[in-house]
Amino acid sequence: MSNKTITRDQLATLxxxxxxxxxxxxxxxxxxxxxxxxxxxKAGDIAWGFDQAKVPAKSHFLPQTEELxxxxxxxGELKIEPVPPPRPAVIFGLHPCDLKAVAxxxxxxxxAFKDVYYLNKRERTVIIxxxxxxxxxxxxxxxxxxxxxxxxGADLMLTEAGDGYYVEILTPKGEALIRDNAPLFxxxxxxxxxxxxxxxxxxxxxxxxxxxxxxxVKAKVDTMFEHPYWQELARKCLGCGICTxxxxxxxxxxxxxxxxxxxxxxxxxxxxxxxxxxxxxxxSHNPRSTKKERVRNRFLHKLSxxxxxxxxxxCVGCGxxxxxxxxxxxxxxxxADIEEVD
Amino acid sequence: xxxxENCLMPLPATIxxxxxxxSDVNTYRVTLDDPEAMANWRNRPGQLAMMSLFGAGEAMFSxxxxxxxxxxLDFTIRKAGVVTKALHSLEVGGKIGIRGPxxxxxxxxxxxxxxxxFVGGGIGLAPLKSLVELMLDDQHRADFGKIEILYGARSNDxxxxxxxxLEEWPKRPNCxxxxxxxxxxxxxxxxxxxxxxxxxxxxxxxxxxxxVLCGPPIMIRFVLIGLEKLGFKNELIYSxxxxxxxxxxGKCGRCNIGHKYxxxxxxxxxxxxxxxxxxxx
Numbered sequence: 001m002s003n004k005t006i007t008r009d010q011l012a013t014l015x016x017x018x019x020x021x022x023x024x025x026x027x028x029x030x031x032x033x034x035x036x037x038x039x040x041x042k043a044g045d046i047a048w049g050f051d052q053a054k055v056p057a058k059s060h061f062l063p064q065t066e067e068l069x070x071x072x073x074x075x076g077e078l079k080i081e082p083v084p085p086p087r088p089a090v091i092f093g094l095h096p097c098d099l100k101a102v103a104x105x106x107x108x109x110x111x112a113f114k115d116v117y118y119l120n121k122r123e124r125t126v127i128i129x130x131x132x133x134x135x136x137x138x139x140x141x142x143x144x145x146x147x148x149x150x151x152x153g154a155d156l157m158l159t160e161a162g163d164g165y166y167v168e169i170l171t172p173k174g175e176a177l178i179r180d181n182a183p184l185f186x187x188x189x190x191x192x193x194x195x196x197x198x199x200x201x202x203x204x205x206x207x208x209x210x211x212x213x214x215x216x217v218k219a220k221v222d223t224m225f226e227h228p229y230w231q232e233l234a235r236k237c238l239g240c241g242i243c244t245x246x247x248x249x250x251x252x253x254x255x256x257x258x259x260x261x262x263x264x265x266x267x268x269x270x271x272x273x274x275x276x277x278x279x280x281x282x283x284s285h286n287p288r289s290t291k292k293e294r295v296r297n298r299f300l301h302k303l304s305x306x307x308x309x310x311x312x313x314x315c316v317g318c319g320x321x322x323x324x325x326x327x328x329x330x331x332x333x334x335x336a337d338i339e340e341v342d
Numbered sequence: 343x344x345x346x347e348n349c350l351m352p353l354p355a356t357i358x359x360x361x362x363x364x365s366d367v368n369t370y371r372v373t374l375d376d377p378e379a380m381a382n383w384r385n386r387p388g389q390l391a392m393m394s395l396f397g398a399g400e401a402m403f404s405x406x407x408x409x410x411x412x413x414x415l416d417f418t419i420r421k422a423g424v425v426t427k428a429l430h431s432l433e434v435g436g437k438i439g440i441r442g443p444x445x446x447x448x449x450x451x452x453x454x455x456x457x458x459x460f461v462g463g464g465i466g467l468a469p470l471k472s473l474v475e476l477m478l479d480d481q482h483r484a485d486f487g488k489i490e491i492l493y494g495a496r497s498n499d500x501x502x503x504x505x506x507x508l509e510e511w512p513k514r515p516n517c518x519x520x521x522x523x524x525x526x527x528x529x530x531x532x533x534x535x536x537x538x539x540x541x542x543x544x545x546x547x548x549x550x551x552x553x554v555l556c557g558p559p560i561m562i563r564f565v566l567i568g569l570e571k572l573g574f575k576n577e578l579i580y581s582x583x584x585x586x587x588x589x590x591x592g593k594c595g596r597c598n599i600g601h602k603y604x605x606x607x608x609x610x611x612x613x614x615x616x617x618x619x620x621x622x623x
Binding site for chain 1: 349351396397400426593
């Protein structure tokens with residue numbers, strides 16, 4: 001199927017229609033003005049004009065809190081009930097960095113032990129990507145080989161063009177969505193759309209204020225486990241964990257208990273390697289007992305461990321950790337420092 | 343979706359027997375409620391399972407029974423934290439959840455044809471016991487050479503599996519057992535002293551021999567030094583490493599040592615592998 005165009009109004013109609021049979025997830029502004037991916041009831045709920053959702057799209061595939069199963073222990077018996085499978089979903093508005101981040105999470109939840117919660121949502125979700133409109137001062141995706149108009153990882157990729165959007169159809173899932181809603185899409189203006197996208201890509205490429213050279217960084221950081229640099233960096237870090245919560249590739253979780261009487265459920269919740277009790281043993285031994293070990297673990301995970309395990313970068317250059325760190329710890333500065341230190 | 347396809351969902355299980363080991367350690371003999379799940383359960387010696395206490399949480403334990411024993415699973419557990427306190431409050435017939443098995447376990451196939459020395463400290467004998475009993479089992483005994491076991495604990499009360507360690511194992515052919523406690527007690531007629539020091543005293547020959555150890559980190563550190571001095575080869579020394587775990591399946595991100603997950607690539611590592619790990623365990 002060849003690429004299409006869609007007008008703004010028709011896109012709104014499409015999203016309104018998708019809400020009837022799917023959970024539709026899109027960037028929404030919460031009551032404090034924080035843009036995050038949330039379920040919408042109508043296209044008008046979307047925070048149109050958003051630059052970057054502060055909370056990344058991982059919150060759909062790996063929710064901050066997610067019920068795993070329910071149990072009932074009444075009468076000395078034990079019943080464990082699975083939760084219902086997820087409804088089909090459409091997630092709209094992922095920028096290229098967030099698309100790449102989902103790809104980085106996939107092998108974590110797949111593999112010999114399959115995480116059905118994540119994988120079922122992945123399987124039942126159509127991803128509609130959206131090219132960036134501008135480059136933020138904290139963006140450095142291009143250093144990771146991502147262009148702000150890359151559709152890789154999306155089922156459909158939308159780019160603003162004229163009064164509407166240029167629509168690239170990238171997977172059979174994307175094709176099926178178009179087929180089911182064919183009258184809303186048009187073949188008119190496709191060539192102009194393509195040209196508009198190329199022009200936007202060229203324009204955005206010139207807007208990056210942050211650029212890092214990642215050549216040799218993994219090899220270098222792999223030799224730096226005992227380097228005093230981590231101690232220095234840890235002195236600045238507050239250990240608040242905001243970087244891990246907002247990181248689109250961070251996936252650490254805890255499994256906790258919620259119960260009342262004999263009935264309860266197990267929940268999985270985002271957790272953070274920046275917290276001291278994350279690795280605390282019952283014996284009180286703690287392999288990462290100080291901030292130095294925890295800060296080192298985070299940056300080694302981003303710059304080496306993820307790549308080592310899955311062959312994919314553990315950072316996508318979204319810049320959220322730079323934008324939100326209360327003490328201005330900047331991963332691009334750390335990458336530059338790693339290249340510098342002896 | 344069935345329970346079996348969901349790696350985070352426990353299987354219902356029942357405590358069949360509680361065997362007191364020390365004043366704060368019990369062995370819980372457990373069966374899975376679904377007879378088919380019990381019949382299909384296979385684990386290697388040294389593998390782990392996640393135990394669920396409903397109302398308290400989950401925690402990871404090694405399976406202390408031999409894999410040749412197919413009717414039940416034993417878990418030898420000290421009362422220490424929230425989950426283990428909840429477990430210790432249960433009686434026979436109590437309901438728990440089990441998921442697993444997890445981890446690599448001991449590579450006993452590579453140990454065939456060799457003499458094997460076990461060094462255990464305190465409750466650290468639990469994972470070793472699964473391998474000792476597999477090797478001592480009639481069906482496997484001829485595959486292995488001499489079996490030596492050096493086991494110590496803080497006190498006489500802290501020695502686990504006393505029946506096996508003091509009575510049964512020493513009577514088995516080609517099997518020698520040394521036991522020690524840290525400080526002298528009136529009730530104890532045996533050796534007194536720390537495990538690493540006793541190892542130096544007993545001085546088993548290391549040449550061509552496998553060593554398998556488990557115990558508190560401080561014991562492991564000094565025993566490793568002792569074993570190298572005795573001529574044990576690094577690739578023939580196996581130790582288990584213990585880290586906090588939540589998922590057991592390489593996703594929750596907390597049991598990593600460098601880029602390795604102990605729940606997947608461990609808990610058993612040989613000394614060459616341990617030396618390659620960053621010192622963060």
